[in-house]
Amino acid sequence: xxxxxxxxxxxxxxxxxxxxxxxxxxxxxxxxxxxxxxxxxxxxxxxxxxxxxxxxxxxxxxxxxxxxxxxxxxxxxxxxxxxxxxxxxxxxxxxxxxxxxxxxxxxxxxxxxxxxxxxxxxxxxxxxxxxxxxxxxxxxxxxxxxxxxxxxxxxxxxxxxxxxxxxxxxxxxxxxxxxxxxxxxxxxxxxxxxxxxxxxxxxxxxxxxxxxxxxxxxxxxxxxxxxxxxxxxxxxxxxxxxxxxxxxxxxxxxxxxxxxxxxxxxxxxxxxxxxxxxxxxxxxxxxxxxxxxxxxxxxxxxxxxxxxxxxxxxxxxxxxxxxxxxxxxxxxxxxxxxxxxxxxxxxxxxxxxxxxxxxxxxxxxxxxxxxxxxxxxxxxxxxxxxxxxxxxxxxxxxxxxxxxxxxxxxxxxxxxxxxxxxxxxxxxxxxxxxxxxxxxxxxxxxxxxxxxxxxxxxxxxxxxxxxxxxxxxxxxxxxxxxxxxxxxxxxxxxxxxxxxxxxxxxxxxxxxxxxxxxxxxxxxxxxxxxxxxxxxxxxxxxxxxxxxxxxxxxxxxxxxxxxxxxxxxxxxxxxxxxxxxxxxxxxxxxxxxxxxxxxxxxxxxxxxxxxxxxxxxxxxxxxxxxxxxxxxxxxxxxxxxxxxxxxxxxxxxxxxxxxxxxxxxxxxxxxxxxxxxxxxxxxxxxxxxxxxxxxxxxxxxxxxxxxxxxxxxxxxxxxxxxxxxxxxxx
Numbered sequence: 001x002x003x004x005x006x007x008x009x010x011x012x013x014x015x016x017x018x019x020x021x022x023x024x025x026x027x028x029x030x031x032x033x034x035x036x037x038x039x040x041x042x043x044x045x046x047x048x049x050x051x052x053x054x055x056x057x058x059x060x061x062x063x064x065x066x067x068x069x070x071x072x073x074x075x076x077x078x079x080x081x082x083x084x085x086x087x088x089x090x091x092x093x094x095x096x097x098x099x100x101x102x103x104x105x106x107x108x109x110x111x112x113x114x115x116x117x118x119x120x121x122x123x124x125x126x127x128x129x130x131x132x133x134x135x136x137x138x139x140x141x142x143x144x145x146x147x148x149x150x151x152x153x154x155x156x157x158x159x160x161x162x163x164x165x166x167x168x169x170x171x172x173x174x175x176x177x178x179x180x181x182x183x184x185x186x187x188x189x190x191x192x193x194x195x196x197x198x199x200x201x202x203x204x205x206x207x208x209x210x211x212x213x214x215x216x217x218x219x220x221x222x223x224x225x226x227x228x229x230x231x232x233x234x235x236x237x238x239x240x241x242x243x244x245x246x247x248x249x250x251x252x253x254x255x256x257x258x259x260x261x262x263x264x265x266x267x268x269x270x271x272x273x274x275x276x277x278x279x280x281x282x283x284x285x286x287x288x289x290x291x292x293x294x295x296x297x298x299x300x301x302x303x304x305x306x307x308x309x310x311x312x313x314x315x316x317x318x319x320x321x322x323x324x325x326x327x328x329x330x331x332x333x334x335x336x337x338x339x340x341x342x343x344x345x346x347x348x349x350x351x352x353x354x355x356x357x358x359x360x361x362x363x364x365x366x367x368x369x370x371x372x373x374x375x376x377x378x379x380x381x382x383x384x385x386x387x388x389x390x391x392x393x394x395x396x397x398x399x400x401x402x403x404x405x406x407x408x409x410x411x412x413x414x415x416x417x418x419x420x421x422x423x424x425x426x427x428x429x430x431x432x433x434x435x436x437x438x439x440x441x442x443x444x445x446x447x448x449x450x451x452x453x454x455x456x457x458x459x460x461x462x463x464x465x466x467x468x469x470x471x472x473x474x475x476x477x478x479x480x481x482x483x484x485x486x487x488x489x490x491x492x493x494x495x496x497x498x499x500x501x502x503x504x505x506x507x508x509x510x511x512x513x514x515x516x517x518x519x520x521x522x523x524x525x526x527x528x529x530x531x532x533x534x535x536x537x538x539x540x541x542x543x544x545x546x547x548x549x550x551x552x553x554x555x556x557x558x559x560x561x562x563x564x565x566x567x568x569x570x571x572x573x574x575x576x577x578x579x580x581x582x583x584x585x586x587x588x589x590x591x592x593x594x595x596x597x598x599x600x601x602x603x604x605x606x607x608x609x610x611x612x613x614x615x616x617x618x619x620x621x622x623x624x625x626x627x628x629x630x631x632x633x634x635x636x637x638x639x640x641x642x643x644x645x646x647x648x649x650x651x652x653x654x655x656x657x658x659x660x661x662x663x664x665x666x667x668x669x670x671x672x673x674x675x676x677x678x679x680x681x682x683x684x685x686x687x688x689x690x691x692x693x694x695x696x697x698x699x700x701x702x703x704x705x706x707x708x709x710x711x712x713x714x715x716x717x718x719x720x721x722x723x724x725x726x727x728x729x730x
Contacts, residue, residue: 003202003206003207003248003249003250004198004201004202004206004208004209004210004248004249004250005207005208005209005250005252005261006198006210006212006242006249006250006251007046007047007176007210007211007212007213007252007254007257008044008045008046008047008212008251009046009048009049009081009121009144009178009212009213009214009254010034010046010048010049010214010215010216011049011051011121011213011214011215011216012031012048012049012050012051012054012216013050013051013053013054013087013216013217014026014051014053014054015051015053015087015366015367015368015369015383015386016053016086016363016366016368016383016386016387016390017366017382017383017385017386017387017389018053018382018383018386019382023054023057024061025221026217026221027058027062029220029221029226030216030217030219030220030221030226031058031065031216033219033226033230034216034219034220034235035065035068035069037230037236037239038072038239039068039072040239041239041242041243042077043242043243043246043251044077044239044242044243044251045076045077045078045079045252045256046077046078046079046251046253047078047079047080047081047119047213047253047254048069048078048079048080048081049080049081049082049083049120049121051083051086051087052085052086052087052105052108053086053087053366055108055112059112066112066113069113070113070114073114073115074114074115079115079119079253079254079255079256080109080113080115080117081117081119081120081121082102082105082106082109082117082119082120082121082140083101083102083105083120083121083122083123084098084101084102084105084123084362085101085102085104085105085108085362086362086363086365087123087366088123088362088365088366088367089123089124089126089316089367089370089371090122090123090126091126091127091128091131091316091317092316092330092367092370093333093337093365094334094338094341095133096337096341097337097361097362098131098134098135098138099134099137099138100358100362101362101365102120102134102135102138102139103138103139104362106138118142118255118258119140119141119142119143119144119254119255120135120140120142120143121143122143122144122145123367124273124277124316124367124371125145125146125149125178125273125274125277126272126273126277126316127145127149127269127272127273128271129166129268129269129271130168131168132166132167132168132169132171132173133168133169133171135173136168136171136172136173137171140173141173141174141258142163142173142174142175142176142254142255143174143175144175144176144177144178144211144213144254145175145176145177145178146177146178146180146273146274146275147160147177147178147179147180148180148272148274148275149177149269149270149273150164150177150267151308152269152270152272152311153269153270154267155177155267156308158201158205158208159264160177160179161201161205161208161209161210162208162209162261162263162264163175163176163209163257163258163261163263163264164177164263164264164265164266164267165263165265165266165267166266166267166268166269167266167268174258174263175267176209176211176213176257177211178211178213179210179211179212180274180275181197182194182197182210182211182212182214183212183213183214185197186212186214186238187218187219187225187228187229187234187238190237191234191237191238191240191241192241194238194241195241195245198210198249202248202249207261209257209261211254219235222672223490223672223673223674271315272311272315273316275311275312276373276374277314277316277373278311278312278313278314278315279312279314280371280372280373280374281312281314281315281316281318281319281322281371282313282314282318283322284463284464284465286313286314287312287465288465290313291465293310294310294312297310316371319370319371319372319378320370323371323372323378324460325378325384325457325458325459325460326369326370326371326378327417327418328417328444328445329364329369329384329387329388329391330370330418331416331417332388332391332445333361333391334418335416336357336361336364336391336394336395336398337361339398340357340358340361340394340398343357343398343402348403349401349402350400350401350403353397353398353400353401354397354398354401356393356397357394357397357398357401360390360391360393360394360397361390361391363390364387364388364390364391364394366386368380369383369387370387372669374670374672375670375671375672376669376670376671376672376678379459379667379669379671379678380678381457381459381605381606381678381679381680384457384459385453385454385457385605385606388447388452388453388454388457388606389452389453392432392447392449392452392453392454393452395432395447395449396449406429406577407428407429407549407576407577408428408576408577409426409427409428409549409550409551409574409575409577410425410427410551411425411426411544411551411553412425413425413544416434417434417436417444419438421436421437421439422437422438422542423435423436423437424437424542424544424553426551426553426572426574426581428574428575428576428577428578429449429576430448430449430450430577430578430579430706431446431447431448431449431574431579431581431706432445432446432447432449433445433446433447433572433574433581434446435553435555435572437539437540437542437555439506439537439539440505440508440511440512440536440537440538440540441510441512441540441542441555441557441570442508442510442511443456443508443509443510443572443581444456444506444508444509445457446509446581446704446706448579448606448648448706450708451648451706451708453606453607453646453648454605454606455604455605455606455650455706456508456509456603456605457605457606458506458507458508458603458605458665458680458681459507459605459665459667459680459681460503460506461501461502461503461527461665461666461667461668461680462502462503463502464669464670466670466675467500467668469489469675470489470491470496470497470500470668470675471497473489473491474491474496474497489674489675490673490674490675491674492673492674492675492676492677493676493677496668496675496676496677499666499667499668499677500668501525501526501527502527503527504529504531504536505536505537506537507603507665507680507681507683508603509601509602509603509604509704510570510583510600510602510702511601511602511603512533512535512568512570512585512598512600512601513531513533513535513536513599513600513601513685513687514531514532514533514561514562514566514596514597514598514599515530515532515597515598515687516530516532516597517595517689519597521630521632521661521663524683524685525630525663532562532597533559533560533561533562533566534559534561535557535559538557538559539557540555540556540557540568540570541555541556541557542554542555542556549576549577550573550574550575551573551574552573553571553572554569554570554571555569555570555571555572556569556570561596564591564594565589566587566588566589566590566596567587567588567589568585568586568587568588569585569586569588570584570585570586571583571584579705579706579707580703580704580706581703581704581705582703583701583702583703583704584699584700584701585600585699585700585701585702586697586698586699587690587697587699588695588696588697589696590690590691590692590696590697590698591692591696592692592696594691594692595689595690595691596689596690596691597687597688597689598687598688598690598698599661599685599687599688600685600687600702601684602652602683602684602685602702602704603665603681603682603683603684604641604650604681604682604684605680605681605682606643606646606648607627607641607643607646607648608627608643608679609626609628609664609666609679609682610626610628610679611626611645612626613642613643613644613645614626614627614641614642614643614644615641615642616629616631616639616640616641616682617639617640618636618638618640619637619638619639619640619653624639627641627664627682628664628666628679628682629662629664630661630662630663630664631660631661631662632662633659633660634659635657635658635659636657636658636659636660636686637653637655637656637658638651638653639651639652639660639662639684639686640652641682641684642709643709647709647710648706648707648708648709649706649707649709650704650705650706650707651703651704651707652684652702652704652705653702653703653705654701654702654703655700655701655702656688658686658687658700659686659687659688660684660685660686660687661683661684661685661687662682662683662684662685663682664679664681664682664683665679665680665681665682665683666678666679666680667680686702688700
């Protein structure tokens with residue numbers, strides 16, 4: 001039988017900020033046992049990509065594993081693949097960062113493994129044709145995508161088994177199609193299924209090259225795979241199959257194939273990713289429509305002919321439209337990248353701090369929390385928190401590179417979240433705050449600089465396509481005396497159906513509500529439509545003031561409450577050296593003999609929800625429960641939220657005593673282990689029954705102070721008078 005080249009390419013990855021226990025479990029269940037098995041089969045070669053965050057952990061915690069891989073590299077059994085150092089989606093980051101991440105990781109890999117890196121792993125196989133230029137500029141010769149990419153470009157059938165040239169602006173790159181068939185047979189079907197596929201291909205296409213390229217975690221870390229792959233011997237049987245058929249199956253690598261064969265031709269590859277990713281990027285409505293259409297295609301008697309022309313149409317960049325929280329991280333990252341590029345051109349910038357900023361920027365580009373599919377991703381607060389920690393560290397290093405030091409305060413106006421509107425950034429040496437007047441006058445990012453925490457790394461609750469699956473399973477199990485339903489669906493927590501409520505507004509800070517007088521905490525927890533005003537997401541007019549060591553932002557909106565014209569003015573003040581934001585609310589034109597229920601919603605994230613050392617407390621020190629508790633108090637004048645593990649405390653106080661509601665914001669999301677609830681943030685809502693004075697006015701001042709659980713004295717700051725300026729003047 002004719003020869004066939006089989007390339008096994010493994011991608012091992014753990015994201016920036018993942019828990020130590022997850023790194024350890026993946027090493028124990030997947031990375032180490034896979035290596036131990038392959039070491040016993042010297043006839044089998046493979047390609048290995050290990051992402052930067054994981055490799056740094058391995059070098060530090062498991063150097064013996066790294067040494068064993070290096071030994072295989074030295075004997076030619078393993079080809080090391082490069083990529084972006086911190087596994088960014090390459091289309092998401094600027095060209096300079098693409099090239100920088102690839103080059104810096106190649107240098108690190110060559111230092112660790114002692115071999116020149118020629119090929120790279122394209123993260124999540126997210127592709128746009130312009131990437132050719134960046135990859136080639138960074139020294140990459142070849143990469144792997146999915147056969148799905150090639151099918152969308154018109155390459156199909158047996159033409160998918162080899163590699164192709166592609167080009168951008170005169171730069172060339174070699175690209176291999178990875179087999180979707182093998183992604184589903186390895187390791188989920190018996191080795192004979194792969195044998196049959198390869199045998200038929202070799203008979204039809206002598207000399208073909210077939211590539212399996214997929215996650216290494218599916219060999220032991222994914223649910224139920226450890227027993228299947230190792231205890232029950234799947235991997236040994238698979239290797240035996242390859243070795244037992246070595247007269248016609250040639251185990252090889254990407255580099256050797258490039259060196260010994262010619263490309264099958266030239267192709268220009270459509271924008272895309274692997275098939276499943278293009279489905280996840282769709283909105284729930286479009287996803288359901290796609291599933292209906294896909295079912296029709298699968299059932300059609302000419303399905304094989306139709307399938308290559310059928311696609312979901314999802315585009316990775318639309319995750320930023322689907323999830324505004326992803327877009328906020330992206331815009332923050334992009335702004336820092338631009339600032340770094342500008343500072344790098346200045347001869348007076350400190351190069352050491354610039355390099356520190358560049359590394360933290362690259363760390364903040366790790367892809368996992370920027371999207372969501374079959375894994376937690378965006379829904380995991382510790383991963384979003386790690387991105388913001390890196391971006392805050394980048395911001396701090398850039399300040400150092402510019403020579404900024406000591407107590408200071410700045411106010412800048414610009415389109416910081418890329419919505420074609422003007423936002424305001426207020427920062428001093430203790431905090432960075434971003435306000436968006438055009439959307440409710442919300443505070444949408446608040447960075448505690450010393451702790452490295454964005455206290456507004458929140459996440460809204462929204463419909464996901466799989467939520468209906470949860471409801472269907474719970475309904476089926478509840479109606480089946482035997483506890484039926486789909487036994488393969490894992491519900492990791494009870495009562496998930498009760499948590500499928502969706503937010504009607506962004507879960508940010510200083511969100512202005514008018515409620516019915518008899519509204520309850522239960523009404524708010526159920527997301528009932530109780531809003532009586534139009535201030536929650538309405539546009540505010542804004543002007544700013546700079547006055548010595550203080551800055552102010554004044555936002556005003558004339559709106560309606562129960563058809564009554566009402567005006568709100570909220571003034572935000574910050575001072576040099578102070579960890580406090582002061583927000584003064586003035587409500588005007590309150591009708592006589594009218595009582596209003598006014599509440600200010602402040603969501604706070606970045607802290608754990610259910611742990612004894614994360615808690616609410618009154619100003620007198622009385623603990624009110626963990627941060628995932630509900631709190632309903634008729635009268636308080638303040639509250640603190642503490643996370644002793646982070647040594648972070650947020651103090652809130654208001655000048656007029658009022659009622660207080662607190663509730664956890666918990667999402668229901670999909671992960672590799674099943675469906676789960678995840679604590680995202682705590683909503684703190686002080687509220688008052690408002691009656692206007694003789695002139696129809698009412699006011700209250702709210703102070704938000706960031707500190708440590710062990711308080712430190714704040715510097716004394718003097719203020720000088722200043723003039724008002726409109727946004728147009730700034």
